[in-house]
Amino acid sequence: MSLLDYWDTQRPSVKRRKVATDEDQERPSHRKDNTPTEGKELNNIESPGMDMPDIYQLDVQLETADAPSNSQTELESSLPAIKTDTEAIEEYESSQQQEDGSEPDLHGRLQNGGWRKGRSSIYVDAFNLALETVLDEEAHLFSEPEMEVFRQWRDLSYEAQYLYVRLFLRKTSAWHRVNRLGYYSDITDMSRAVDDLRLWHGLPSTNSPSENGPSENGASLMSSHGLEELRGEFRFADETSDIDTLEAASSLLLLEELKAFAKDAKVQGKSKKELLAALRRGSQEQTGLDWTTNATATNRVSHFVQRILDYTGDCIRLAAGPRALFERVHLVFYRSTEWTEKSLTTIILAKIARRNFPEYVVCRESSIFPSREILLEFESALRTQYRIDNMLEFNGAPTTELLEQIRDIAYDVYPRWKALLEQEQRKEENIYEYGEGAYLRRFSPAWVYTRIIHKGLLPLGRFKDYKEEYRLLCELLGQRLFHPSRRGAWYQRKALLEEHYMWALSAFDGRSEDNQRKHWRRIALQTCETGLEDPYCHLIYHYDLQKRITKLERALKVVKREQHDFGHVMLSKPVERTVEGIRIEREDLSGAAATNEVTSRRGRPTVWLNEREDNSECRVEEMCLGWYQDQDWKGYHSEGGIVRTLFSYLFYDILFTYVPNVFQTPFQTCPLDLHTDAFYPTRASEINHRLVEITNGAAERLIRAVHAAHAPSQPCAIGLDWSFELDDLVEIARCFRGEALAAVCKVMAQEYQQRGGGIPDLFLWRVDTAQVMFAEVKSENDRLSDTQRLWIHVLTGAGVDVELCNAVAKEVRVVR
Incomplete structure (x- = not known):
């Protein structure tokens, strides 16, 4: 047992x-004491709609697809x-x-x-x-x-x-x-x-x-x-006797202790690295006498090591x-x-903690690693992946030598990756039921090898080996089993290479240069169309692909009646709004107000006066929410809490439906694959059917059904905050257009972990006009992060109004 x-x-x-x-x-009140902040600082992600000639920027964006939240x-x-x-x-x-x-x-x-x-x-x-x-x-x-x-x-x-x-x-x-x-x-x-x-x-x-x-x-x-x-x-x-190197011995000392030791040895340095180098140089220039071994000259490294161990005592x-x-x-x-x-x-x-948990079938099968050999190979692949990550992330800008190493590692695993692809494809066709293998494949060595091959695209792009990079991109897109969340970015890069480089790297076959360019632009156009039709191409990449299609059709002079019409998803810029209020500044101990420099406040939350309630101090979001309430809006300052709650209500049964191996303990709040790119493809049929229901106006019915069945016990389900009033949720469902709500839910289903953060601060709705709106609040110390820009693109693309609410101080009061 x-x-x-x-x-x-x-x-x-x-x-x-x-x-x-x-x-x-x-x-979900007007307070922000415990609002989540996950995903708000991904400042290296490129804004949608921009070409990416350097694949390294693409790689930085994609890393969020696998990175676990807070490790x-x-x-x-x-x-x-x-x-x-x-x-x-x-x-x-x-x-x-x-x-x-x-x-x-x-x-x-x-x-x-x-x-x-x-x-x-x-x-x-x-x-x-x-x-x-x-x-x-x-x-x-x-x-x-x-x-x-x-x-x-x-x-x-x-x-x-x-x-x-x-x-x-x-x-x-x-x-x-x-x-x-x-x-x-x-x-x-x-x-x-x-x-x-x-x-x-x-x-x-x-x-x-x-x-x-x-x-x-x-x-x-x-x-x-x-x-x-x-x-x-x-x-x-x-x-302790196993310590035989100066590096190992010195790691036992604090910097000040090592400095004192180095002073006795008559060497100098500011850091441990400098001190170790100085000690090693000194050991090569001098020799010491070990009188216990017939006065034989010994390297001073042993002498230094022994002195350190005499000081530290026993070690383990x-x-x-x-x-x-x-x-x-x-x-x-x-x-x-x-x-x-x-x-x-x-x-x-x-x-x-003894809380109530949703009802689901617990299943922990031993088939995830079918053999010791597979486990060892998986572990080996992870260690190789870790080496590559260290080369790219912890050594500054990757040098030519490091890029060559990464490329060579990718080529080393390539044959094994191809063999495992064939094996997994046979399993998908003959063993797994529909969608069952999506989560299990995350524990296949091929999953890690796919990421290593993806990493190998970086040096190829840097070395301008675009033809080989294009070949690997075609192979990555040719398989649908591993890393589906990366497919949108692979389509983007493939189309970019086709548009700008491949015309010069492939045979002309009797075409003139101008016709050769047009030929590859047509191929790039087809790549973008395929990406939009690919069910595994996540929604967040659609806007970039649509922009490139529009650009390519203009370059190819496609007649108007044959051009794609993306008018229904054309992004409108968020409306800029200015809200004035009274900002509070604390007087420091010296009696001077902390208003002398903007840099002194940068990164700190500002404090404002809540004039519309009891003149108490509040956060800037609460001050702005009060202004919207005066304009007959209802709302919450929840920073995505209301969106996550709506998603949990609308997909409650799908979240906890039986899928092998994703419920391995009796006290989970979600399936294990929710934070991975396996969640959506595993349940694609059920999710797409639910999205159609939401589009057709079934949101209110679904919310009422889940609330009636589970509100009395209030089980711990991820994202579901039972303190939201049912009447408010029903009003929101009535005001939220079905197509827009379905689009938001699809993004959450595809990338729950990556898109859980960055949702605008305020969620607002009006019953009289059946309208919902999001507002991102910014004071003078704030700026939009890339994840916030992504959500603004998603919301405006779905036809949801978004405002950028700039808080401006009409008065600054200094208090003690």
Whole structure:
């Protein structure tokens, strides 16, 4: 039985910690105390409608398609919003102590809430929960030596396990000074816990592969990426004597400590990097005498290392083999590499919160990684992808050498990518039911290889190898299984190459230069048309493709009656509106008002006087909302909260319909694939049918039905804020044109994670004119972000009015 089966949300009541309520997380009133801010700072995204001759800009835009919000795992993103800070954890642990002094096992703690301070920890329980769940359901992914490591782990003392988990959660392979570890409230004998982790344990022989053993390909993958197959013997942690490099030893010192050490060695430097370089130069110029070895000259590096270790005392580092193994366990459990300390604690704290959750079928199948070989290749591909990301994102502008490396890596994985494409296509045709494979494919090595091939387009564009770039773009668009959210950008880039470059890189076949250019412009026109017809081309790319079509038809002199007419989606610029109010400035301690420079206020929220209510202080959005209310508008300052609530109401049944593997715990607020580009294609038929219903005016009926069925229990469903009044939601549904509401919902269904932020601040509606409007409020310190511009394009393209409300101070009052 899986440990997940012990997570019964109806277990007997015990004392529980206080958690943040849904209203605390996002209140749809005129206040902005807890309004969400996700996605508001994507300032590198290019505005729609602009040509992108440099594919690197395209790549920056596309990275948001896969980036998890705040580095959350998909499992963590599906859990309800709760407090997970240190105070919450300590309060929880103290509330779960056993009064009779007994020590329950992990099952007992998860099922009955039993706890014993100093003998169990939420960190250790969460770590063991992940391990036991994986071994219960997916033990076939691990070899016999690895299973022995797990058995030895269970035999470790609690304090040794606690120390290991806390070091493991730091997600680094760094050395740590034992005397600076802390954890004394949970570890009474630190030296014994350290010694337990350093004990050597034997492993069974692997002369012949067992049923769970690695294949030759799997073993080669591990070795090629620095992961050695466990064999012979192992230990959980390394000891101080394993430190043999100056870099490793110096990492144990703070900068000031290293400076003091360097001063004694008569070298200088301002940073650790400079000091290390100086120490290394000094070690090459001098030699020291080691009198314990018959006065043999030794390199001063060893001398420096020993001096540092004499100063730091005993040190510890998690051994590479078991650490990599446990990382693989968490990869399997979370279906992600983005797990953190918060991921481990949230999954237990969410369960203890004891909220109501929507009804759905929990399904955690072992078929996501069908074999150990596939898991190892997936992990290997992720490490390769991580290397490429480091080259592009953490080393400044990529050099020619780095771009060549990225190109070579892309070519290395290309043959394997093609082979896996054929395999996945056969699965789609013969094994998977319609749409079922969309989420499972995210765990195929081909998913990662597709992204690596996409990354390989960057150097080709920089090196002006447009013909090869065009060939790869055609292959990427020729498959429909991986990264569908990128298809719109691939169409854009392909059309750009066809319009500007391919005429000179392909055979003329007897055409003149002018006719050759026209020929490729017609092909570019066809590419844009195909993109608009592609159901997987997301709506946010349609405007750019439509603009290019209009441009190409003008260049080709297409007769008026044969031109495309996009008048129904032509974007109108948001109306500029100015609202005057009284701004409040605080007087600083020196008695001077903080109004001397605009830069002193940049990035800080401004404070205004709410003249229309009680002359209290308020945010600029509330001040502007009051002005609109005086003009007979109703409204909320929700920054997308009302849009997310409407989406959850209208798609409630589709969100929680059965799809294999997307509901893996009983306390999720959404399917795991909602924040991915697999959500829409997996449910394309149901979503498109619902969009038609909304277009035909069924929104009010759907909202009333969901409210009647679920409002009494108020289950935690993502985005759904039950504090919105039903009457307001019904009025909004009546005022919102069906086509416009369907367009907004389609964007949310296609890109929920990326488009959850950037929605204008104010949502307004008028019953007398059956009209809805969005207003983005800006004070003098603010400017539009790229995600906000994208939403303005989407809304105006759907025929929804949008205003840019500029708050201007008619008076500035200085208060103490």
